[in-house]
Amino acid sequence: MGGVLDMFSGLAFLQELDLSENSLIEGELPTSVGSLCNMNVLKLSVNNMEGEITDFLDGLSRCSNGSSIENLDLGLNQFSGSLPESIAHLSKLRYLQLPNNLFEGPIPESIGNMSALEEINFSGNKMNRIPTGFGQLSALTAAGLSYNVWEGVISEAHFANLSRLRDLDLYKDSPNISLAFNISPGWAPPFKLHLINIRSCNLGPNFPNWLKKQDELVTVVLNNAQISGEIPNWFLELNLQLDKFDVAYNQLSGSPPTSLVFTSSANVALSSNLYEGPLPLWSPNVTQVYLDNNRFSGPIPPDIGDKMPLLTDLDISQNSLTGRIPLSIGNLSTLTSLVISNNYLTGEIPGFWSNIPFLYEFVMSNNSLSGTIPSSIGSLNSLKFFVLSNNNLSGLKVELTDIDNQRYEGKLTVVAKGRQLQYQQTLYLVNSFDLSDNRLSGEIPSGLADLVKLGTLNLSMNGLVGEIPSSIGNLDVLETLDLSRNRLSGPIPPGMTSLTKLNHLDLSYNNLSGKIPTANQFQTFNDPSMYEGNSGLCGVPLTKLCPGDGAPSHPPDANSDENDGDNDEDRLDRLWLFLSTGLGFIIGFWGVCVFVSGGDMESPDS
Known part of the structure; x- marks a missing residue:
């Protein structure tokens, strides 16, 4: 509450006040705090404060001998409005921390008069313009300007006197580019950067020539910069x-x-470029490699696990790689994420997974892998995503155990009815079990119900037979279920009405029969296409009556002419938004689930 800060306003000789991460601090910043002219340090970060700070800054600027403040930290609040030109009156200010608020508009042109400033952090706001006066901050060593809505042009003048600058963070909060660099090829900057992190800005078309003398760089990020x-x-x-x-x-x-x-x-990231040729390798110090969406071809280097033994993340998806999965990947004992989907890989999946205990993301979809799925995958106690869709796999013998919630940062591509959706924000992920578009046969095991925290189950486009297990109704956090295009028969189990969180269901093109359930979530499933191709099904939303029923009572048609624009594309966007709902559920087989071609219950590991 604002009254807490008012308590300090009479302490004229107070030099330092740190009330960071204090749940009692909320509301607007009292103007009276601006009268503390002897205060050197004010830290109010990670609170619930809001409103504009203009009156507070104006109060400090009226100090007869000038404000003494050197360190001002108001980060992670809800402060809003534009920064006033009067901020330049804080002539002794060295550290200005305003990240993760709601500030908007331009950085004041007068900031160039704040000659003592050493560090600024405006990240995570809605600020849109960087003035040329910024280039006059001769004491500045670190500029945090990330996650804003920058627009306009950056020229040499913006860097003219930044001789001490070491860290430059400058990027937008969206991939749309509205900020361009207009710097002559022969310009030599006055600084020696250690870190350059520029994203979603136009640096192109060529690799920036002004980095030619930057021989002290440690971190180089030029992501989505229109460089060719x-x-x-x-x-x-x-x-x-x-x-x-x-x-x-x-x-x-x-x-x-x-x-x-x-x-x-x-960390090495070359994703989404035009690189081609054999897959490159780097030194053993590299732990994260992202080479996805290029034109690399040929086999995965057989010694990849020996040359880079400390890898934790490897994404080589969406290339033209061929051949088998190298056995040396089994040497990557610290690997947590392996994404090799959308290539032309063949052969069987190796059985070395017990050597990689921390793997939580396992994505090999859209290849030509064959054989059975090795039982050693069952040792992956940290597994969160298990995606092997669109291969030629024929069997599964897996026992997966419960694990704790994990947080995933990065990008994830999922497939909904053939449409790939990519998410690149930080997500708390629902567990996914996707074996769609393979050659799995036999019955769905009743032990599937032991995946009690499963959020997504996709077994579509296989050769599964028999009835849907009644125990599937125990998956009470299931949100997406796709069993389409198999040979399943019998009724839809009444227990499936217990799936109250289900928001996407597809049972089409099987041999199901009987009356469609109508309780709970099934009342909301009004699209007949999720049941089509099952001639034995009857009841709402189908037009076919069940024995003893009168005329079916249909809910309003969600696909009428006026809603034609709200068809598959928009519906899929809604149905798959669950990926950002922060559930983070668990995959866990307590029993043994077996999908085996030809009924072989003892398929060996591949």
């Missing part, structure tokens, strides 16, 4: 010791920069 062509030799000859090199989402081509030298726990 090759990375120049002069950059590779800077002999940098990098902990991160991210040039994803550009149009870079030529040879991947394999000569770069990396420090421990390094």
Whole structure:
């Protein structure tokens, strides 16, 4: 409450006030705090404060001998409005921390008069313009300008006197580019950067020539920067010791920069470019490699697990890789995410998974893998995503145990009725079990109900027979169920009406029969297409009457002419929004689930 801060307004000689992370601090910042002219440090971060700060800053600017404040931290609140030009009266201010608020509008032009400023952090706001006066901050060492809505043009004037600048974070909160760099090729900046993190800005069309003398760089991120062509030799000859090199989402081509030298726990991201040729490898220090959505071809290097043994994340999806999965991947004991989908890989899935105990994301969909699914996958106690759809797999013998909720940062691509949806924000993920479009046969095991925290189950486009197990109704957090295009028969189990969180159901093109349940969630499933191709089914929403029924009473048609624009595309967007609902559920087989071609109950590991 604002009264807490008012209590301090009479302490004229107060020099430091730190009330960060205090649940009692809420409301607007009292103007009276601006009268504390002797205060050097004010920290109010991570509270529930709101409103504008103009009156507070004006109060400080009226101090007869000038404000003494050197460190102002108002981050992670709900402060709003524009920063006033009067902020420049804080002539002694060295550290200005305003991240994760609701500030909007331009950075004041007068900021160039704040010659003592060493660090600024405006990240996570809605600010839109960077003035040329910014380039006069000769003491500035770190500029945090990420996650705003920047627009306009950045020129040499914006950096003219930033001789001490070491860290530059500048990117937008969306991939739409409205900020461009207009810097002459021969310009030599006055600074020596350690970190450059520029995203969703136009730096192109060529790799920025003004980095030519930046031989102290440790972190290089030029992501979604409209850069094309090759990375120049002069950059590779800077002999940098990098902990991160991210040039994803550009149009870079030529040879991947394999000569770069990396420090421990390094990250390499070349995703979504035009690189081709064999898959590149780097030094053993690299732990995260993202090479997805390029044109790499040929086999995965057989020694990948030996050359980069400390890998935790490997994404080589959406390329043209061929051949088998190398056995050396089994040496990656710290691997947590393996994504090799959308390639042309063949052969059987190796059985080395017990050597990779921390794997939580396992995505091999859209390849030509064959054989059975090895039982050693059952040892993956951290598994969160298990996606093997669209292969030629014929069997499964897996026992998965319960695990705790995990947080996933990065991107995830899922398939809904053939449409790929990609999510690139931080997500608390629902567990996914996807074996669609394979050659699985036999019955769905009743033990499937032991995946008690499963959020997504997709077994569509296989050869499964028999009835839907009645125990499937025990999956009470299930949100998506797709059993379409199999050979399932019998009734829809009445117990499925217990699936009260279900928001997407597809049972089409089977041999199901009997009356469609109408209780709970089934009352909301008004689209006949989710049941089509089952000639034995009857009842709402189908037009076919069940024996003893009168004329069916249909709910309003959600697909009438006036709603034609709200068909498959929009409906899928709604149905798959569950991925960002923060559920983070668990996959866990307590029993053994077996999908086996030809009834072989003892299929060996591949």
